[in-house]
Amino acid sequence: MKLFSTDAIVNVGVVGHGASGKTSLVSMLLQNAGAVNRLGKVSEGNTVTDFDEEEISRGISIRSALAYCDFNNKRINILDTPGYNIFIYDAKSALRVSDSALILVCAVNGVEIQTEKVWEFCREYEVPRGFVITKMDRDNADHTRALDSITKKFDRRAVLIQLPIGREKDFKGVVDLIKMKAYVYPEDLSGKAQTKDIPPEMMDEAKKYRAKLDEMVAESDEKLMEKFFESGTLDEKDLIEGLKIAIRKRNIFPIMISAATQNKGGHQILSTLTEIFPTAADAGPFTATKGDGKEEIQIKSDKNGAFSAFVFKSIADPYTGKITLFRVYSGSLKSDSSFYNVTRGIQEKIGGLLKMQGKESAPIEEAVAGEIAAVAKLKETQTGDTLSVKENPITYPPVIFPKPAIAFALEPKSRGDEEKISTALAKLREEDPILKIERTTQTQELLVSGMGQLHIEIIIAKLKKNYGVDVILHPPRVPYLETIKGTADVEGKYKKQSGGRGQFGYVKMKFEPLERGKDFEFSNDIFGGSVPRNYIPSVEKGIQEARIKGYLAGFPMIDFKASLYDGKYHPVDSSDLAFQIAASFAFKAGMEVAQPILLEPIMNVEIIAPTQFMGDLMGNLSGRRGRPQGSEQIGEMIAIKAQVPMAEMLTYQNDLNSITGGQGSFSMEFDHYEEVPAQIAEKVIATHKKKQVEEE
Numbered sequence: 063m064k065l066f067s068t069d070a071i072v073n074v075g076v077v078g079h080g081a082s083g084k085t086s087l088v089s090m091l092l093q094n095a096g097a098v099n100r101l102g103k104v105s106e107g108n109t110v111t112d113f114d115e116e117e118i119s120r121g122i123s124i125r126s127a128l129a130y131c132d133f134n135n136k137r138i139n140i141l142d143t144p145g146y147n148i149f150i151y152d153a154k155s156a157l158r159v160s161d162s163a164l165i166l167v168c169a170v171n172g173v174e175i176q177t178e179k180v181w182e183f184c185r186e187y188e189v190p191r192g193f194v195i196t197k198m199d200r201d202n203a204d205h206t207r208a209l210d211s212i213t214k215k216f217d218r219r220a221v222l223i224q225l226p227i228g229r230e231k232d233f234k235g236v237v238d239l240i241k242m243k244a245y246v247y248p249e250d251l252s253g254k255a256q257t258k259d260i261p262p263e264m265m266d267e268a269k270k271y272r273a274k275l276d277e278m279v280a281e282s283d284e285k286l287m288e289k290f291f292e293s294g295t296l297d298e299k300d301l302i303e304g305l306k307i308a309i310r311k312r313n314i315f316p317i318m319i320s321a322a323t324q325n326k327g328g329h330q331i332l333s334t335l336t337e338i339f340p341t342a343a344d345a346g347p348f349t350a351t352k353g354d355g356k357e358e359i360q361i362k363s364d365k366n367g368a369f370s371a372f373v374f375k376s377i378a379d380p381y382t383g384k385i386t387l388f389r390v391y392s393g394s395l396k397s398d399s400s401f402y403n404v405t406r407g408i409q410e411k412i413g414g415l416l417k418m419q420g421k422e423s424a425p426i427e428e429a430v431a432g433e434i435a436a437v438a439k440l441k442e443t444q445t446g447d448t449l450s451v452k453e454n455p456i457t458y459p460p461v462i463f464p465k466p467a468i469a470f471a472l473e474p475k476s477r478g479d480e481e482k483i484s485t486a487l488a489k490l491r492e493e494d495p496i497l498k499i500e501r502t503t504q505t506q507e508l509l510v511s512g513m514g515q516l517h518i519e520i521i522i523a524k525l526k527k528n529y530g531v532d533v534i535l536h537p538p539r540v541p542y543l544e545t546i547k548g549t550a551d552v553e554g555k556y557k558k559q560s561g562g563r564g565q566f567g568y569v570k571m572k573f574e575p576l577e578r579g580k581d582f583e584f585s586n587d588i589f590g591g592s593v594p595r596n597y598i599p600s601v602e603k604g605i606q607e608a609r610i611k612g613y614l615a616g617f618p619m620i621d622f623k624a625s626l627y628d629g630k631y632h633p634v635d636s637s638d639l640a641f642q643i644a645a646s647f648a649f650k651a652g653m654e655v656a657q658p659i660l661l662e663p664i665m666n667v668e669i670i671a672p673t674q675f676m677g678d679l680m681g682n683l684s685g686r687r688g689r690p691q692g693s694e695q696i697g698e699m700i701a702i703k704a705q706v707p708m709a710e711m712l713t714y715q716n717d718l719n720s721i722t723g724g725q726g727s728f729s730m731e732f733d734h735y736e737e738v739p740a741q742i743a744e745k746v747i748a749t750h751k752k753k754q755v756e757e758e
Contacts, residue, residue, distance in 0.1 A: 063417060063426050066137040068365055069343035071432040072335055073139045073389070075156045075189070078166030079174035080145035083196035085112050085123055086322035087166060087331075088142045094253045094328035095131035095138070097419070101251055101325050110420035111142035115527055116520050124149050124520060125493070126156040126375060128387060128418045128434060134336040139434045145176050147668070147729030148513035151463050151496060152375075154183045155445075158461050159374045159389035159434060161345040162309075163191040164331075169203035172211035172697055175668055175729075181216055190309050190340055192316040194331065198226050198233045199321035205229070209317065211697075220315040221278050222271050223305075224330060227261065236319045236327055237264060239272045240301055240338075245330060253325040279304035282313040305338045342432020348391050350448075353404060353455035361392050361456065365430045369393030369401065371449040372458045378489040380528040383439045387418065388449060391458070394430040395449075404455045405447040412437045445495055465732050466498045466511035467665065468708070470518050471536035473508065479531050483508070486529035490521060497521065509539060514729070515715065540709045541663060542617045542746065543735060548657035549574045554648025556640050567640030569593065569601055570628035573652040576621045578735065582609060585625040593629040593641070600638040601626050604645025613653035614660055614743075615750035622656075624649070660743040661735040662707050666691075669702040669718070671726030676700050678721045686710035687739075705733060709746075 076084045089102035089109045102109035107118035111127035123144040130139050141160060143153035157163060163184050167173055184191050195208045205226050212220045225237040227244060235246040237260050244264075245255035260268050272295075279301055280290035286304045290296055296304065308314035318334060320327030347360035350370070361370060370392045377385040395401060400411045416423040416436040429435035443449070446460040474483045487499050487510065498511040512518045518535070525531045550573045558565040576583060584602045593601065602624075609619040629644075667688070669679060673695065679702060680690065688706040695701075711730060718726045738746065 063424055064132070065426065065428060065430070066132075066433075067343075068363055068430055068432040069341050070136045071139065071342040071430075072136055072339055073141075073159065073161045073342060073345075073432065073434060074335060074339065075141045075143060075153070075160035075163045076166065077143050077153045077157065077163055077180040077183070078145050079168070079171075079176040080122060080147070082145055082166040082168045082171075082174070082177070083320075083322050084145060084166050085109050085142055087164075087194060087196060087320060087328075088129060088140055090253065090320070090322040090325055090328040091138070091140065091332055092129055092131050093325065095133040095332055097129070097131035101253070103323065111140075113421040116523055122146055122149075124152075126152045127420055128375075128436075129420055130417060131332075133332045136336045136341070137433075138332070138335055141434075143180075145180075147176060147727070148517045150176050150179055151513075153180055154463070155374045155461050155495075157183050157187050157189055159372060160187075160189055161342055161432075162335075162339045163189050165191055165193050166196050167193055167208050167212060168200075169195050169198050169205055169208050170200050170697075171699075172208045173215045174696060174699075175670055175701055178215065188312065190312050192309065192318065192334070192339070193220060194318045194320055194327075196320055196322060198229060198319055199231060199324050199326070201230055203230050203233070205319060212317065217315060219278060219313060220317055221275055223275060223316040223334070224319045224327075225264065225268060225271060226319045227264070233321050233324070233326065236330055237268050238330060239268060239275055240298060240305070242268065242272065242298075247324070247326040249324075251325045253328050255326075255329055276301065278314055279308055282308040282311065302338055306340075309338060310340045310344050345432070346391070348458065350456040350458050353457070355457060359456065363431045364392055365394055367392035367431070368451050368454045369395055369449070370451075370456055370458070371395065371401070371429075373443060373445055373447045373449065374461070376445045376492045378493045378528075380489075384489070384492060385416070385418070385423075385436050385438050386440050386443055387434065387436045389434050390429050390431050392431050393451075394428055395435075396428045397425070401449045402452040402455060403443050403447055404450045404457050405444075406442050408442050409452065410440055410443055412440070414438075444492060461495070463496050464513075466496055467513050467730055467732055468515065468518070468712075469498075469509045469511040469539045469541060470515075471507040471539060472510050472522075472533045473536070475532040475534055482529065483525065483531050483533060486525050486531055487521075489529075490524060494521075507536075507539075513731075538712050540712070542615070542738070543661040544612045544614050544617050544619045544658055545621045545661055546573060546575050546619075546653065546656040546658050548655070550652035550654075550656040552648055552651040552655070554644040554646070554651060556643040556647060558640075559635075564632075564635040565637060565640040565643075566630075566632040566635040567597070567637070567642075567644035568630040569626055569641065569644050569648050571645070571648045571652065572625040572627060573649075573656050574623050574625075575656075576623050578621055581620050582606070583623040585623060587625050587627040588629070592631075593626065594631055594636075597631065597636065597638065597641045598626065600641040601629075601645040604642035605649055607642070608646040608649040613650065613658050615747040616754055617660070617750075619653070619658070620661075624652075660738040660746060662709060662738045664705050664733050664736050665708050665711060665730040666733045667704045667706050667711065667728060667730045669704070669726060669728045670696070670699055671702075671718070671722045673698060673700045675722050675726065676702065679718075679726070682717055682721060686714070706730075707736075707738075708732075
């Protein structure tokens with residue numbers, strides 16, 4: 063396979079709201095560049111980047127996928143990302159290693175909720191970006207309405223560099239405002255446009271938008287501003303050079319036009335990516351820290367520098383094993399060599415390097431600065447790790463993901479599958495950083511946490527298809543917590559004497575509340591040795607173990623301080639165990655008087671539905687103890703934001719479907735914990751105490 067230099071590599075993340083046409087656009091680009099020999103379609107399940115069985119059956123992207131093509135003597139690495147709310151954070155990982163982004167906006171719906179989210183991801187990572195208005199062949203498609211929504215939501219510097227020729231079923235091609243040429247496409251899905259003069263009826267509109275483009279490019283460069291004032295326009299060469307600089311500096315966000323399923327607009331998008339979008343050599347410098355983590359440094363994208371890379375994704379393939387995807391930021395890495403994993407503090411040997419084309423791979427000899435490559439069967443390396451050389455270790459900042467929003471309990475249908483399920487879940491966790499797996503100390507349940515019910519359902523489906531494990535899924539568990547509102551000054555005593563050496567431990571302790579989010583604090587206030595120093599850790603351990611089991615209903619106790627200020631010991635009978643038990647008795651006594659309360663997770667909820675259902679939806683939220691946080695009109699849809707207790711959202715999908723006739727969708731993210739109202743708390747506590755008794 064041909065290798066490309068850093069200045070000939072273009073890394074672009076394709077992002078946007080769910081169903082905005084990302085996978086279809088990527089399929090069009092690959093076909094137009096000759097990387098594949100047919101136009102893949104989501105409806106037919108034959109696209110390069112939606113290759114997972116769950117993606118094909120559901121018709122949505124659930125994880126980012128890497129593809130590549132060569133065009134105009136450049137290598138374009140394309141990261142096709144999910145757009146649905148529960149999977150959107152995989153797009154964040156992709157943008158972390160992208161040097162530019164194409165944000166897709168549907169010509170019918172305009173800017174949508176997740177469009178705003180990926181824009182914020184781009185801002186966080188300072189990614190240069192442009193837009194593609196998609197689905198121009200659909201009924202009610204309107205590029206001017208989509209343009210208006212882009213400039214209002216994001217930035218007036220978002221500017222058209224193409225105009226559509228026709229609209230809806232009559233969409234035929236685009237006018238390139240840089241070259242001032244028209245490209246008209248046949249109806250045979252070949253993607254091979256004919257270059258023509260701009261239609262006379264469009265010339266005035268084309269000149270108007272070209273003048274606006276000239277002006278905005280000139281504004282970003284003093285020399286070009288002088289030329290613009292002198293002649294009132296910019297020639298093609300100056301415009302291209304000015305756009306290169308303006309896009310890289312994020313001063314201009316170019317907007318293109320397409321209808322991917324009709325294979326219209328792809329060639330012009332490829333030309334734009336290779337002619338005016340930044341290459342890997344234009345990117346950076348990249349912020350990192352030296353091995354000790356104290357000194358911040360800037361890394362240049364240079365093949366001749368010391369090797370460094372960032373692992374942004376892992377794929378758990380049940381047949382070939384784990385595949386690790388990484389972006390090289392500096393230096394180069396060759397096949398059959400090794401690297402130093404700074405995050406893990408280990409040296410890892412690698413076999414052959416790979417280029418991923420969806421699920422397919424091809425060997426490459428070397429990955430230079432700017433390249434996105436893969437390697438199979440690494441033993442220790444995980445997503446988020448920094449790879450470097452041992453003599454010059456550096457660390458790149460990891461991607462910060464949200465906490466899971468909801469948890470379900472799993473159990474294998476067959477007892478013999480218990481070990482098998484743990485192994486399979488661990489592999490799936492490697493490719494999904496948000497997925498959380500834990501076993502509760504109270505009930506010994508295996509909990510799997512994710513961003514929503516669909517997220518967990520897909521995990522269950524993968525367990526069965528990829529690893530042959532059938533599981534029973536129990537209702538979602540609300541992660542209640544406990545805390546205290548008052549103070550307590552108590553004692554805890556454990557004494558046991560039944561022949562031979564006895565057991566003795568005695569402590570006096572104070573308990574007091576802490577600010578929300580402080581978790582737990584232990585203070586050793588012993589003076590004079592009433593409790594020997596070697597037993598102090600045992601006292602803390604006793605409190606820690608007791609607080610995890612909780613007091614009211616078996617939920618962990620948080621946000622309180624435990625202070626040990628006095629006690630007694632016996633030179634023969636005292637032991638670590640005795641003081642652990644004494645501390646647990648003190649905890650129990652303290653909780654009886656410190657006004658323990660129950661806390662519940664409060665979620666930020668976003669609901670998207672047709673406007674006519676707003677009244678019913680608001681009423682339903684009110685009945686769920688929801689607090690409206692505002693609403694926003696998005697075309698014919700309404701976006702409602704509210705804060706709602708998680709416990710009230712567990713059955714929401716059914717109500718939403720019933721109210722909107724299946725036309726609504728919602729997403730939620732954890733925000734904070736609040737005290738549960740007394741009447742509801744009583745019911746929750748009674749239910750969980752009953753369950754504890756049944757399980758004993």
